Amino acid sequence: MNRINEVIKEKDISVTKLAKLIGKSRTITSGYCNNARQPSLETLKKIADILEIDIRLLLTPSRNRIDTPIYIKSKGKSYKIIGELHFTDEIK
Numbered sequence: 001m002n003r004i005n006e007v008i009k010e011k012d013i014s015v016t017k018l019a020k021l022i023g024k025s026r027t028i029t030s031g032y033c034n035n036a037r038q039p040s041l042e043t044l045k046k047i048a049d050i051l052e053i054d055i056r057l058l059l060t061p062s063r064n065r066i067d068t069p070i071y072i073k074s075k076g077k078s079y080k081i082i083g084e085l086h087f088t089d090e091i092k
Contacts, residue, residue, distance in 0.1 A: 002044075002058050005033035007051050021050050040075070 008018055019029035022043060031037035032047075039047065048055040 001035055002032065002038065004039075004047060004058055005035075007053055007058060008033065011051055013051070018047070018050065022046050 015030050019026045032039045
């Protein structure tokens with residue numbers, strides 16, 4: 001789950017504009033926003049940079065819970081994000 005849709009609404013950015021800024025189609029970006037698909041770590045970082053927000057806040061269900069571990073996939077590997085965005089070993 002991610003909070004991309006919530007954040008773009010707060011920042012008054014459309015899905016179409018975000019798609020252009022990250023270099024993805026509107027359909028793919030809409031999937032990210034609706035949690036139908038999850039962006040790669042690289043794309044998520046790009047989105048966070050564009051939205052000027054800590055990447056953890058895009059992944060966290062609640063702004064008050066950034067201490068909760070979050071699991072993401074990147075290039076076929078699973079990672080656990082903890083605390084200050086430190087990456088642990090690959091999760092089997």
